[in-house]
Amino acid sequence: MKINYFPLLALLVFSLASCGPAQETPAKEMTDAELRAHANDLAHEYLITDGHVDLPYRLKVKNFRLDKEYLGIPIQTDEGDFDYQRAVEGGLDAPFMSIYIPSRLQEEPGESPKLADSLINMVRGIAAAHPDKFRITTSTEQLLQNFADGVMSLPMGMENGSPIEDKIERVAEYHAKGIRYITLTHAKDNLICDSSYDTTRTHNGLSDFGREVVREMNRVGIMVDISHVSDSTFWQVVEQTDVPMIASHSSVRHFTPGFERNMNDEMIKRLGEEGGVIQINFGSTFLDGALRARQDSLREVFRERLAEAGLEYGDEGTEAIEQAFEQEFPTLYADVETVADHIDRVVQLAGVDHVGFGSDFDGVGDSLPTGLKDVADYPNLLYTLLKRGYTDEDLRKMCSGNVIRVWKAVEAAAAP
Ligand SMILES: [Zn+2]
Incomplete structure (x- = not known):
């Protein structure tokens, strides 16, 4: 059957010129295919941040070196959950590169800062080797500029405060090296605070030094990340910090009873009241207590x-x-719908202004949920959320608006 497209085309041109986006079909009236296409459009139209991507440590384990032979790996690879090409496909604009420091290193003084520096240098080296694709990003202003320029931002967050050791001046030094959030601890209690995974409860929350570290993070402008900490630590950080906090990669404990690594309802409510954001971890065992x-x-x-x-x-x-x-x-495996369940619950508890994405890509092995297997899959998550009735504006907040708000607040409160 031959169709004359001309009148349709004319109509389209006319409607674009005269109406603008306000006249678009509401999501609830879209067909499934239209909804998928819309989700894909939004993934590319909106800036997407991801609070936690473990690319640096994955490359470290693989003995990645900053030379010609290896430099294509962050661009295109069959391994892992992140590379540039898949990230572009998925609409990801700003994966926070995790500078992950295993807790066992803290037993040997000097080892944690050594690894931190080597991972920071690796991320800097990757950006330097591909200036058309990546930029190290240390401010919200740069983040927005990179997005406008079509270059992927690489902000850095340090997973574990152990490289600070007992030297408070290191907080400012890591800020100068580009670190913009610090996860206070990882799998074990450290000098700063207690970990959710450690039953020792060395400090019953934050140590005195930890309080000083949080104050210093506020002063220099590093976001305080409460993923991985014990409940007591969380509640003491709430009292200590003057600016909103983030959970860079945590999920909702309601769905994983007894798993302290995720946040309980009271904590999520309070995080929201303080203006913070929980960025949902996609690992199946973070999402589903039965699988755990x-x-x-x-x-x-x-x-x-x-x-x-x-x-x-x-x-x-x-x-x-x-x-x-x-x-x-x-x-x-859990399913992309399970991730949406976690987002729904945060929205019910704290509101849509307090949730984001913190995949833990490259950090949770092959345990990622069906439909959300790597950085190419954010459109599928957005589609799932649109189906549940979230508006474009809700999605814009989840994709990055909420995190940018917190980051800006931390920048504004920092000493000049
Ligand atoms: Zn982690």
Whole structure:
């Protein structure tokens, strides 16, 4: 069948000229295909930040070096959850590069700051090698400018305050090196505060030094990240900080009962009242308590299987057992809808101004949910949220508006 498109085209040109976006079809009247296309448009129209991407540590583990042979990896690779091409496809504009410092390093003085510097240099080197694609980003002004220029921003957040060691002047030094948030601790209590994963409860929250660190972060303009901290630490940070906080990559504990690494309802409400943002972690075990319980019990079963063969976790020669185990107990995943459930609950508790995305891409192995497997999949998340009735403006806030608001507040409160 031949159709004359001309009148349609004329109508379109006329409507674009005379009406503008206010006359667009409301989301609830769109077909499924239109809604998907709209979600994809929004992913590229809006600035998207992601609070936590573990690219630097993934590359570190792979012995990435800043030379010609390796420099294509951050641009295009079959491995991991992040590369430039997939990020562009997904509309991601500003992944916070995680400068991740494992807790075990804090036992050896000097090791944590050494790793921090090497990861910061790696991110700087990647940006320097691809100036048309990436820019190190240390202010909201740069963030917005890079977006306007079509260049991906690489802000840096340090996951674990352990490189500060007992030297308060390091806070300002890391600010000068480009760090714009610090996750106060990681898997263990450190000199600053207690961790959600550590039952020692060394300080029952923040130490005196930790209070000083939070004050100094406020003073120099580094966002305080309460992901990974214990509940007592959270409540004491709320009392200490003068500016809103972030959770760079945490989810909602309501869906994972007993998992202190996620935030409970009272904490989410208070974070919102203080003007902060929780950026939802996409890892399946952060999203679904049943999957978490299953994985915990399977870990025991796997250890038993290894023991039967006279092996331990981490030994060489476990591949065959691993493969058989994976066939017997295939990995189960949460779904992109589960991520939307977490977002819904934060919106009910604290409002749409207090939620964002903190995927933990490259940091949670292959446990990512169906429909949200890597940085190309943000449009699918936006589609899921549109289907649930969120407006374009709601999505703009979740994509980056909320995080930019907090970052600006932290910049404004910092000493000049
Ligand atoms: Zn983490």
